[in-house]
Amino acid sequence: MPQKRVVLKNCEVIDPKRIDSHLESGGFKALSKARGEMTPEQITNEVKASGLRGRGGAGFPCGIKWDGARTAPGANKYVICNADEGEVGTFKDRYILEKDPFTLIEGILIAGQAIGAKQGYIYLRAEYHYLLDHLQSAIDQAKQKGFLNGFSLEIREGVGAYICGEESALMDSIEGKRGEARYRPPFPTTSGLWGQPTIINNVETLMNIPPIILNGADWFSQMGTERSKGTKVFSVSGDVARPGVYEIVLGSPLRELVEELAMAKDVKMVQIGGATGRILPYDKLDTPLAFEAVLGAGAVTVYNESRDVIDIVHRTMEFLAEESCGKCTPCRQGTEVMAEVLDKFHKGEGSLKELQNLEALSSAMMLSSLCGLGQAAPNAVMDSLQYFRNDYESRVAK
Amino acid sequence: MENKINLTINGKEVTGRPGMTILEVARDNGIDIPTLCYIQDLPPIGACRLCVVEVEGSRTLVGSCHTPVAEGMAIQTHSPKVIATRKVLVELMLASHPDACLICDKANICELRRIAADLEIGLPRFRTRKHYFPVEDENTDMVRDMSKCVQCRRCVIACKSKGDEPLFGMAYRGFDSKVIHGYDQPLGSEACEDCDACIDICPSGALRKPRRAGEERAAKALIIKG
Numbered sequence A: 001m002p003q004k005r006v007v008l009k010n011c012e013v014i015d016p017k018r019i020d021s022h023l024e025s026g027g028f029k030a031l032s033k034a035r036g037e038m039t040p041e042q043i044t045n046e047v048k049a050s051g052l053r054g055r056g057g058a059g060f061p062c063g064i065k066w067d068g069a070r071t072a073p074g075a076n077k078y079v080i081c082n083a084d085e086g087e088v089g090t091f092k093d094r095y096i097l098e099k100d101p102f103t104l105i106e107g108i109l110i111a112g113q114a115i116g117a118k119q120g121y122i123y124l125r126a127e128y129h130y131l132l133d134h135l136q137s138a139i140d141q142a143k144q145k146g147f148l149n150g151f152s153l154e155i156r157e158g159v160g161a162y163i164c165g166e167e168s169a170l171m172d173s174i175e176g177k178r179g180e181a182r183y184r185p186p187f188p189t190t191s192g193l194w195g196q197p198t199i200i201n202n203v204e205t206l207m208n209i210p211p212i213i214l215n216g217a218d219w220f221s222q223m224g225t226e227r228s229k230g231t232k233v234f235s236v237s238g239d240v241a242r243p244g245v246y247e248i249v250l251g252s253p254l255r256e257l258v259e260e261l262a263m264a265k266d267v268k269m270v271q272i273g274g275a276t277g278r279i280l281p282y283d284k285l286d287t288p289l290a291f292e293a294v295l296g297a298g299a300v301t302v303y304n305e306s307r308d309v310i311d312i313v314h315r316t317m318e319f320l321a322e323e324s325c326g327k328c329t330p331c332r333q334g335t336e337v338m339a340e341v342l343d344k345f346h347k348g349e350g351s352l353k354e355l356q357n358l359e360a361l362s363s364a365m366m367l368s369s370l371c372g373l374g375q376a377a378p379n380a381v382m383d384s385l386q387y388f389r390n391d392y393e394s395r396v397a398k
Numbered sequence B: 001m002e003n004k005i006n007l008t009i010n011g012k013e014v015t016g017r018p019g020m021t022i023l024e025v026a027r028d029n030g031i032d033i034p035t036l037c038y039i040q041d042l043p044p045i046g047a048c049r050l051c052v053v054e055v056e057g058s059r060t061l062v063g064s065c066h067t068p069v070a071e072g073m074a075i076q077t078h079s080p081k082v083i084a085t086r087k088v089l090v091e092l093m094l095a096s097h098p099d100a101c102l103i104c105d106k107a108n109i110c111e112l113r114r115i116a117a118d119l120e121i122g123l124p125r126f127r128t129r130k131h132y133f134p135v136e137d138e139n140t141d142m143v144r145d146m147s148k149c150v151q152c153r154r155c156v157i158a159c160k161s162k163g164d165e166p167l168f169g170m171a172y173r174g175f176d177s178k179v180i181h182g183y184d185q186p187l188g189s190e191a192c193e194d195c196d197a198c199i200d201i202c203p204s205g206a207l208r209k210p211r212r213a214g215e216e217r218a219a220k221a222l223i224i225k226g
């Protein structure tokens, strides 16, 4: 199947510097519809019916989140667009921000309309500082055209911490605190930014909103699988002939993305979802890309036969150990233990006992960590142990 | 009385009131859940994870010190999964802890040791590098040895709750994160008024009173289960 451009419809089509170019191709019609013809409840119902799930990694149903914030009591509600894009191997949000900032702004404004928020933030990854002026100009142009209509939309920059992409740490960061995960409940929909009802959505999630409002939930939910509706934008990199951003219908097999679109050869394994994502070996390439199987935020990193599994898993763990916020015991201590054990295997000095202990450790980390980082940190270790156990056993010290 | 919340803990039917945490209801019913970062009457911290319990229908375990009870909850506080997880957590704390119990002033009243003993933990299965920080012993009211800190953050919260400019804060990330004083300066002679709020609740040997000449160590016997 070829690419299907819903989210990326305007990318490379409109001039992302000029709002008029966007208006000519039908921009901001969904916003007018949402404001003119729909009640907030109708908007959230439409999003619910579409089956849209969050594109930032966790896949939470978007409409349910919005409804939570819409019905929560609170005078000042907030919409946050998560443009932290910190997951290793993802660059799709950057592409969207560069090529079509207007549709994103439209999505944020519709979200604000739906939950009754007057204030929104775009939390921009520190490394995307070069996009600051570009985004600000897009916001200013939308304001000049009267689309903001009293809604205040500000950009807040991160300072380079992976954990600040996690929603609760991100809100701490906007509040000017050290970015660390909070326990839940309370959830952001009832007590988020400054203790107020807040929705936080990934860039790509919000990009889906204008087309859903314009074309209806039925149109959207025809695409995809039972529990994964619509399309997904993937960032494909690694040992491929054509790295880049691809949008395909959810449920498509991984093989199509990796071998047909990105033209990879001699694939050994694929890491899906970045550092906290899953690892699949070549013979699992027919796995569908869907929330039911594997997905994450859409980072697809391809490794060919020349790559060393242990080296990749070790570096993944070193990254997570470095980026752990350090608040909770299992993640702060567990990622360090894992990184040290993997270092030994990398050097050919591992032991079978340590391998067994890794399994007990993984389970405790998954079960007791405070946030998604620690809960998903063992994924690469566990998957590689399942599919590439020989690579570990051959590195046991003789 | 209205506003009662009905739930089960370890199969037993119990009730709580809105706003109560699982830990509070469990303790009211004589069920002992180990805690390390929790301080009664102060906002929960949620950092140590020792208080995790199994809640039916939940993908992960949940922290009992910060999770409110809800109608119909079915909770297991000592299932094999919970115990196995708590063991790993304590072993992880011990993994970076200096092997200095024999000469530690707080050995006899150390909560970390008591919890490890309760969980029947011997030598930890895991190893990491150790933290080596110089002992801060300039102050006449408090000795700080951050090599022994388990990062429960009790001292941070307790000090903050006093209302004045807090003495401690968190810095750095991951395994390197640390409870710092000022901008990570050693505790000087001036530091604070002698309130002891943090020393009394520090569960490890990281914070203690200086030993004065001729004074014996606090020789309360350590109760080890079994």
Ligand SMILES: Cc1cc2nc3c(=O)[nH]c(=O)nc-3n(C[C@H](O)[C@H](O)[C@H](O)COP(=O)(O)O)c2cc1C
Residues within 6 Å of the ligand: A053, A054, A055, A056, A057, A058, A059, A060, A082, A083, A084, A085, A086, A087, A162, A163, A164, A165, A166, A167, A168, A200, A201, A202, A203, A205, A206, A371, A372, A373
């Ligand atoms: C460690 C960690 C890092 C994350 N980083 C990002 C990120 O960079 N961008 C993002 O959109 N979501 C990220 N998330 C997911 C967010 O917590 C949150 O689920 C998401 O922003 C919700 O939006 P969605 O429902 O539209 O996906 C991260 C989660 C974790 C645990």
Ligand code: SF4
Residues within 6 Å of the ligand: A163, A180, A181, A323, A324, A325, A326, A327, A328, A329, A331, A332, A369, A370, A371, A372, A373, A374, A375
């Ligand atoms: S899981 Fe890791 S990143 Fe998340 S709160 Fe715990 S230490 Fe911080």
Ligand code: SF4
Residues within 6 Å of the ligand: B148, B149, B150, B151, B152, B153, B154, B155, B156, B179, B198, B201, B202, B203, B204, B206, B207
């Ligand atoms: S110094 Fe003591 S109270 Fe403070 S965080 Fe460390 S172990 Fe906890």
Ligand code: FES
Residues within 6 Å of the ligand: B034, B035, B036, B037, B038, B045, B046, B047, B048, B049, B050, B051, B052, B063, B064, B065, B066
């Ligand atoms: S006592 Fe609950 S997390 Fe520490």
